Amino acid sequence: MGKTLAEKILSQKSGSDARAGDIVIAKVDLVFAQDTTGPLTVRQFQASGFKRLANPQQIALFRDHAAPSPNSGLSNDHIILHQFARQTGCLIYAIGEGICHQIVAESLAKPGDVIIGADSHTVTAGGLGAFATGMGSTDTAIAFGLGKTWLQVPQSIKIVVSGNFPEGVGAKDLILHLIGQIGADGATYKALEFGGNTVDNMSMSPRFTIANMAVEAGAKVGLFAADKTTQQYLDSQGRSNHYQPVASDADAAYAQTISIDAANLEPTVSQPHTVDNIALARELKGTKVQQVVIGTCTNGRLDDLAIAADILKGKKTHHETRLIVVPASRQVMLEAITDGYIQTLIEAGAVILPPGCGPCLGLHQGVLGDVESCLSTANRNFKGRMGNPNAFIYLGSPATAAASTITGEITDPREVM
């Protein structure tokens, strides 16, 4: 019997014949934490009695959630991370360098890796064919010290996507549609493995968008094969030596297979207050939004900003709607400046924030007011997520976000394209 992507990677990293349901101890290739989970990770590492990191060059700390820090509490947490990095020699990234998941994708993750991060959206690196999963601070701290972790090999759900996306429809609509179909716990404890000709023809950025949201269906990982596209991406990032092909076997066993015809999808939106509360953008016409956010680890990459700039070129944000744009990394921001997208977005009325998590998790930089609604390209819309439990968050694609900015209400992007 062949193996799924999850079984293949975990077999390799555990030195065993790993099958769904097995408990394995896997070597980890990268372990990381960020500024809201890292300080506890540091304290747990110290409490465990470890004197040194298993491998400082495979451990990274990021200051992205509060970047720059809005208050002294978080500034002091940044100091904890800085001091730990100085003492241990691990990698550390400054404010403005970008969101941990984007930097991991650009610079650190390799196909076939096992990656654990003290952040649930660690799954993003599954787009590169890495078994990347989120854990808490204690598991992360132990992996800092041991260079390994325990995992139950997940059963896999195969998602086969075929056909071409209609104009104005893309990866975000696909993953929102899937989460709506299987529910916010539809893949709990399981791996989602994406394939089919739509996926084969997809560039890396939409793969990251889809992998990023696997956790919103409860999944442990969202995995893509590492193929020619992955190789070209790593080449373009100056990381040719990081490539190896990773693919599942044709006779692998799946718990379930779900087929999706991309041609039947429409611009899709998550409504408050759960990600699986799905509607079509056109069904929400008339829903006013006071804020639109384009960015985050889900949709803050160059192609996302290009889609938004294309729709907003020569247009203006609605007078009762504010537009916040947050490039996912410094690399994305620099490329978006070079390509003119940032200028176009500013001319349309956007506020540009420094690379980082921005307003996604309610710390700062765009906290919602009472009874306000926001259309965001992020991945979560839980009550209170953007800093105010009396506000409402809708999730959609960069195209839907840009279109809604122009009209001031949730808008199917095909209406303005």
Place this chain on the structure above:
Amino acid sequence: MLTGRAFKFGDNISTDHITPGRLAHLRSNLPELAKHVMEDTDPTFASRVKAGDFIVAGNNFGLGSSREHAPLVIKMAGVRAILAKSVARIFFRNAINVGLPVLICDTTLIDDGDELEVDLAAGTVKDKTNGKQLTFSKIPEVMLRIFNEGGLIPYIQKYGDFKL
């Protein structure tokens, strides 16, 4: 035997409901953060919960962020165990790692305010208010071993490695 009152919640209680991101500046000050536990779903919870009480929830408890502060502040608030129909993966692992049991059972029969008696060894929950008895699913073996040592830190302090 654990005894205490049930505080009932619905489905999909996320870690944002338990410890919202807007309070991230308190994460290095857990006693202060614990005063706000569950605030965005029940602002009165923190002032009403007493040592020994239980959180009783529906499906997919603890979904969302990996923040381990969520089970930590629930435990600090005095909650002895979480009973839920199902639990999100990262939260489950985090809760066991910090020594807070999550017991999977059909919580439909339990009402808010009911007096519960939980027998961790026997795997049973007795609702003393309505007289009903439930059994909960066994905690997976690996996690039980970590839990029995008091959590992952004491486990690693004792064994120095994973002994699965």
